[in-house]
Amino acid sequence: MGAAVAGWTVAAVLLQVAGLSLFLYGFFPVKPTLRGFSGEESYQVPSCGSVSAGQQEPALPPDQLRSLYRELSGIPPVYDRLVLMVIDGLPAEFVLGRGRKPPSKEMMESMPYTQSLLAGCKAAAYHAKAAPPTVTMPRLKAMVSGAIGGFLDVAFNFNTQAFLEDNLLDQLHMIGLKLVMLGDETWIKLFPTLFTRQDGVSSFYVKDTVEVDFNVSRHLEFELAAKDWSVLVLHYLGLDHVGHIGGRRSVLMTQKMKEMDDVIRRVHAASLLDNMNRTLFVVVSDHGMTEGGNHGGSSYEETDSLALFIGHSVESPYCSPYDQNEALQVDLAPTLALLLGVPIPKNNFGVVLPEPLNSLTDDQKLRMLELNSWQILRLLQAQVPAFCLEECINSEGSIVLDILHESIEKKLCHLLSKAFSSHQSSRLHRGSDFKSVQAGYYGTAADNYYGFLRYASEWLSHRATDKPLYLLVSAILLMTVSCLFLMSTVSCLLKGRSLSQVDQHSESYLDQRCHLDEVLVLAGMFLYVISLGSSSFVEEEQYTWHFLTSTLYLIFLTKAIHSMLKGSNPTLGHKAEESFDKSNFSYATSFELTPGKRNVYKLCTILIVLVAGRVIRAWHQGGINWVHFPDISKLLAQADSSVVKSLQIISFLAVVVLFSVSLTLLRARSKFVIGVWLTHIFCGFLVLLHICANQISTSLPINHSTASIARQFYVIASVSISATVLASPWVFPIFSTEAESASSGSSPVKAIHGIRNSLFLTGITYTAFWGLLQLLLQQPINAIPLFLIFLQTVSSVVHFSLDKTLHKQWVQVVAMQFLGMAGHFGLGNTNSLASIDVAGAFIGISSYSTVLSGILMFMITYASPLMLYLGLVLHVSVKDIDDISTLRHLKWSYILDKMVTLPCLFPLLINSLALTSYTIVLLLMRNHLFVWSVFSPKYLYVCAATVCTYVGVFVIAMTAVYNCAVFKFRARSYRDKSQ
Amino acid sequence: MRAEFSQISALTAAAAHVLCFAGLAAAHALAGRGALVSDPALALRLVVVCEAPIVIAVFSYLRRDTQSCSFFKAVARGLIGLPVGAFLNAFGAIVLGAPVGIKYWIATIYWSLAMSLLTFVPAACVFGTSKIDWQNVLSHSIYFTPIDVENYMISAPCHGAVLGAWLGAWPMPLDWERPWQEWPICVTYGAVAGYLVGMSVSLVLIAVHKRRVRAKTD
Ligand SMILES: [Zn+2]
Ligand SMILES: [Zn+2]
Numbered sequence A: 001m002g003a004a005v006a007g008w009t010v011a012a013v014l015l016q017v018a019g020l021s022l023f024l025y026g027f028f029p030v031k032p033t034l035r036g037f038s039g040e041e042s043y044q045v046p047s048c049g050s051v052s053a054g055q056q057e058p059a060l061p062p063d064q065l066r067s068l069y070r071e072l073s074g075i076p077p078v079y080d081r082l083v084l085m086v087i088d089g090l091p092a093e094f095v096l097g098r099g100r101k102p103p104s105k106e107m108m109e110s111m112p113y114t115q116s117l118l119a120g121c122k123a124a125a126y127h128a129k130a131a132p133p134t135v136t137m138p139r140l141k142a143m144v145s146g147a148i149g150g151f152l153d154v155a156f157n158f159n160t161q162a163f164l165e166d167n168l169l170d171q172l173h174m175i176g177l178k179l180v181m182l183g184d185e186t187w188i189k190l191f192p193t194l195f196t197r198q199d200g201v202s203s204f205y206v207k208d209t210v211e212v213d214f215n216v217s218r219h220l221e222f223e224l225a226a227k228d229w230s231v232l233v234l235h236y237l238g239l240d241h242v243g244h245i246g247g248r249r250s251v252l253m254t255q256k257m258k259e260m261d262d263v264i265r266r267v268h269a270a271s272l273l274d275n276m277n278r279t280l281f282v283v284v285s286d287h288g289m290t291e292g293g294n295h296g297g298s299s300y301e302e303t304d305s306l307a308l309f310i311g312h313s314v315e316s317p318y319c320s321p322y323d324q325n326e327a328l329q330v331d332l333a334p335t336l337a338l339l340l341g342v343p344i345p346k347n348n349f350g351v352v353l354p355e356p357l358n359s360l361t362d363d364q365k366l367r368m369l370e371l372n373s374w375q376i377l378r379l380l381q382a383q384v385p386a387f388c389l390e391e392c393i394n395s396e397g398s399i400v401l402d403i404l405h406e407s408i409e410k411k412l413c414h415l416l417s418k419a420f421s422s423h424q425s426s427r428l429h430r431g432s433d434f435k436s437v438q439a440g441y442y443g444t445a446a447d448n449y450y451g452f453l454r455y456a457s458e459w460l461s462h463r464a465t466d467k468p469l470y471l472l473v474s475a476i477l478l479m480t481v482s483c484l485f486l487m488s489t490v491s492c493l494l495k496g497r498s499l500s501q502v503d504q505h506s507e508s509y510l511d512q513r514c515h516l517d518e519v520l521v522l523a524g525m526f527l528y529v530i531s532l533g534s535s536s537f538v539e540e541e542q543y544t545w546h547f548l549t550s551t552l553y554l555i556f557l558t559k560a561i562h563s564m565l566k567g568s569n570p571t572l573g574h575k576a577e578e579s580f581d582k583s584n585f586s587y588a589t590s591f592e593l594t595p596g597k598r599n600v601y602k603l604c605t606i607l608i609v610l611v612a613g614r615v616i617r618a619w620h621q622g623g624i625n626w627v628h629f630p631d632i633s634k635l636l637a638q639a640d641s642s643v644v645k646s647l648q649i650i651s652f653l654a655v656v657v658l659f660s661v662s663l664t665l666l667r668a669r670s671k672f673v674i675g676v677w678l679t680h681i682f683c684g685f686l687v688l689l690h691i692c693a694n695q696i697s698t699s700l701p702i703n704h705s706t707a708s709i710a711r712q713f714y715v716i717a718s719v720s721i722s723a724t725v726l727a728s729p730w731v732f733p734i735f736s737t738e739a740e741s742a743s744s745g746s747s748p749v750k751a752i753h754g755i756r757n758s759l760f761l762t763g764i765t766y767t768a769f770w771g772l773l774q775l776l777l778q779q780p781i782n783a784i785p786l787f788l789i790f791l792q793t794v795s796s797v798v799h800f801s802l803d804k805t806l807h808k809q810w811v812q813v814v815a816m817q818f819l820g821m822a823g824h825f826g827l828g829n830t831n832s833l834a835s836i837d838v839a840g841a842f843i844g845i846s847s848y849s850t851v852l853s854g855i856l857m858f859m860i861t862y863a864s865p866l867m868l869y870l871g872l873v874l875h876v877s878v879k880d881i882d883d884i885s886t887l888r889h890l891k892w893s894y895i896l897d898k899m900v901t902l903p904c905l906f907p908l909l910i911n912s913l914a915l916t917s918y919t920i921v922l923l924l925m926r927n928h929l930f931v932w933s934v935f936s937p938k939y940l941y942v943c944a945a946t947v948c949t950y951v952g953v954f955v956i957a958m959t960a961v962y963n964c965a966v967f968k969f970r971a972r973s974y975r976d977k978s979q
Numbered sequence B: 001m002r003a004e005f006s007q008i009s010a011l012t013a014a015a016a017h018v019l020c021f022a023g024l025a026a027a028h029a030l031a032g033r034g035a036l037v038s039d040p041a042l043a044l045r046l047v048v049v050c051e052a053p054i055v056i057a058v059f060s061y062l063r064r065d066t067q068s069c070s071f072f073k074a075v076a077r078g079l080i081g082l083p084v085g086a087f088l089n090a091f092g093a094i095v096l097g098a099p100v101g102i103k104y105w106i107a108t109i110y111w112s113l114a115m116s117l118l119t120f121v122p123a124a125c126v127f128g129t130s131k132i133d134w135q136n137v138l139s140h141s142i143y144f145t146p147i148d149v150e151n152y153m154i155s156a157p158c159h160g161a162v163l164g165a166w167l168g169a170w171p172m173p174l175d176w177e178r179p180w181q182e183w184p185i186c187v188t189y190g191a192v193a194g195y196l197v198g199m200s201v202s203l204v205l206i207a208v209h210k211r212r213v214r215a216k217t218d
Helices: A002-027 A062-073 A105-110 A112-119 A134-147 A168-174 A186-188 A211-217 A219-227 A237-248 A252-273 A331-342 A362-383 A389-396 A408-431 A435-462 A467-501 A516-531 A535-539 A543-566 A570-578 A587-591 A595-621 A632-638 A642-662 A671-697 A704-731 A737-742 A748-777 A778-804 A811-824 A851-861 A863-878 A884-885 A893-926 A933-977 B002-006 B009-031 B040-061 B071-095 B102-127 B130-139 B149-168 B185-218
Strands: A081-087 A123-129 A179-184 A197-201 A231-236 A279-284 A304-310 A324-327
Touching: A002 A893, A002 A933, A062 A112, A081 A252, A081 A324, A081 A331, A105 A112, A105 A219, A105 A252, A112 A123, A123 B071, A134 A168, A134 A211, A134 B002, A168 A179, A168 A231, A168 A304, A168 A331, A179 A186, A179 A211, A179 A219, A186 A197, A186 A231, A197 A211, A211 A231, A211 A237, A211 A252, A219 A252, A219 A279, A231 A252, A237 A252, A252 A279, A252 A304, A252 A851, A279 A331, A304 A331, A324 A331, A331 A362, A362 A408, A362 A435, A389 A811, A408 A435, A408 B185, A467 A893, A516 A543, A516 A811, A535 A543, A535 A933, A543 A595, A543 A811, A543 B071, A543 B130, A595 A632, A595 A778, A595 A811, A595 B071, A632 A642, A632 A778, A642 A671, A642 A748, A642 A778, A671 A704, A671 A748, A704 A748, A704 A933, A748 A778, A748 A851, A748 A893, A748 A933, A778 A863, A778 B102, A811 A863, A811 A893, A851 A863, A851 A933, A863 A893, A863 A933, A893 A933, B009 B149, B009 B185, B040 B071, B040 B185, B071 B102, B102 B149, B102 B185, B149 B185
Parallel strands: A081 A231, A081 A279, A123 A324, A179 A197, A179 A231
Antiparallel strands: A123 A304, A279 A304
């Protein structure tokens, strides 16, 4: 039976993995883009019919290309040189204020030079809305190419690859300009061969706020004096790092902004010295940041990035810089391309911005708009094959103007032909003597162009990429089949178990027709699956899990009270009590509790879980929508840092004490156990050192001593855990001592003791070390919730071991898993990518390593579910194997099967249920407004949770298998010896 | 058999339920339309004030051990049961995530008193300290195994109110931004609706039970 179950499970898991990868491949496609680079055809009217993609003209030498472009465009380039300064993570709000109000006085004063430029109308600034996901690499791509990449660019953010699409920098390079890059090495990864000179700094070392920027600024003097480059890219990371460490209101923020302002002043001064004043200076940020300094999501705070143009063409006699000028981040690409005289990148859907063209003549402006429209028209033709300019113009006369009911294509068509015809009439009136008439024609033409461009741009950005439906449906079918496999396996098992139990405890409490807790688990899973279809339940998922978990434990409480009432009833009580003390190793038997005391313990453990759960819930209140809700973590963030530190130390001590108390329950106090305890204490000491050292270092960039402490911890902890796991089955006696004295046979009941002890030690070591590791890695504010989750784990196990007849084993496993999910959200995780703690992922890592920091990030995010999976090992050890006594002789495979099947199957089943139903939800929601901002990030979390479940189940299964194998071997050699 | 002498008729049970319903209706009429949304504390206070005397009086009259326990003793049990039940309800609600901020205290207190009147007080008045009856209140076995009319009368509305309150909390995280999504408004609506459903279920169960008993005796 065991082998069959294992086979089915593995088959189901494989099916699930196959379905999941198929779905990911289909749902997050690498966005289809136009290949190749824009060339001289950009200056011609796009022709109808097939899009000429393949034909490539022989590449001209750069100088000829440059003059060709100049000739074709009809406008001389406005600038020859470009300085693009990227300030990572600077919200536009810091410079431009919000809602027509200037920024706070403090902010104004921290950027005096920039503000003076704005006030003097020497610069034009925009709130350039960035598209989610607001992480650096996709945003850089959007800025230089004018296109938004696929959603999975986030996943590639940690594995940057060369950028092959048409983009501004390549265009500039093609006309022979020299490029220099200083700053974030993402640029070098995107454009490995483009830059003449480069100095990359790593963006992954988030704790450093000084060094990263110094490494850029130290070249500034040389580069500003050098005349050989035409494009200088500066990417400053420090401000983003300041945000990650201390949030928007960090004390380091104004200082960092002053530093940035100083750089702006220096660059601007140097560009003014330039002959003819032909340098364009652009200051942009790739994304904003939340109050807490994170980014990745799609809130206003995160998408509000800056685009600031400084140059002679921008200047105007009057301006209102704090007017909440809105733009899109992608608008940067066409604007810069047109100002520098290169073709607009092929996949761009940005619109040229008006203010940087201030000094140009009306004709030149209209020409630029025309070029932009042609480029967008080509892109439209690629998306809508039948779209054609001439047909639009021809059909225009016959169509009754009934735009509202027309299709989008018709509307685009109409807007386009209106724009072109008004441009035509403006051209006809060029010779007109009356300035006002000319200006009027220019005005309508420009308005019509912007009307078309904005509409087309919006349509292109919102247009969902075509998803191969059959692929997605077959992926879902695979997942459903896998889910059904698991379900049928579980139902077969449960049926088998309940049959075998009927003849044993026919009168016991277990045989009531249906149990409230089981009904709740089923109904709760049903409600949870339903709730996934609503975006607000996805955004506020923490409520669902906390509510379900607390309800389940409240039901446990009523059941415990119920059984107490029953138990104190003398006629009914005895039967149940008798079954306890047979052969169980548990917390109860270790202390030889009287039934009365046991009842008190039973109630207390549940109350602990409930109250701890409520505190954890209050620690991080809001999800995505209600981030502003007051909660304990916000309270502590404002409180003195010593409070947080003392809370950290308290929870550290509590973890150590709880571990020590649990160890004393092992009646075998061998040297080995003491050794495990000592290494734990030592590791705890290291964590304590790290906590203390870290407190000082929040203001300093990198503290090498803390990194080495963390590394020591990693080494010692991993060594001692693996030693414990490997050695513990060899240490404990196979048969308990009293059993051996009573009857020297190898009866199964007695043999179970050794493996119990060993599993118990392994489980408690797992959980306690995991707790210490998390205390090291997590934000200081999360220390208490971490301890509480540890406490919940232990007290649930104690509760389940106290009364084994009260709840079925699978309900216990599910309860532990629910606790894990509730704790996951209690640690401040949400379903938005912004809540991932990036800073913690670099603790103890000296050199940048994608894999290591990725693993650490995963461990931080899934701290609580993994803790509960490790707790299941503990739970396995105290589990009652009821019908072991009926076995004639020892059968280890049977014990293994009994111990480990349910704790492995149920997490897999529940996860598979969530995964499958959420995949279906995502498929149904694929055209929903929130699909990229709410549902897709959640899907990434669901995938990560699947990985987490696999890891957890693998650990449980392997630990149990290893223990059983060792004990089997030892029992056999023992028998051989005694014979 | 015990059921012989303390069995109450279906009509009495129906009358008791009608009286309780009348209390709720009176509170509703006094508070006026929409008062629960605009001022939950006031509306809940009215519910407590109107419902408490009715519930305690009615169920003390219907007390189980008529011989050994006087009417006033049962009333005293109800009066003690009121805060105890309120405490239990408040504990449950807070553990399930009810807000604990200062501005919610008053509403929470009145809510838990009202919930106590719907759930705990009737049982306290009727059963006193009879363990076996409390066991029945705590379990759902009454729906499967026939027992006394009192158990149906007490348990079904109690279970209905708790279940209704639990279900009533589900719309709270939705982003509809309606005033009734606040604590404790929709939970109260759910509880009252569940209570009414429970009442009718209990009447049906009692009717079915009576018919079965009559069929058996015939
Ligand atoms: Zn960034
Ligand atoms: Zn960042």
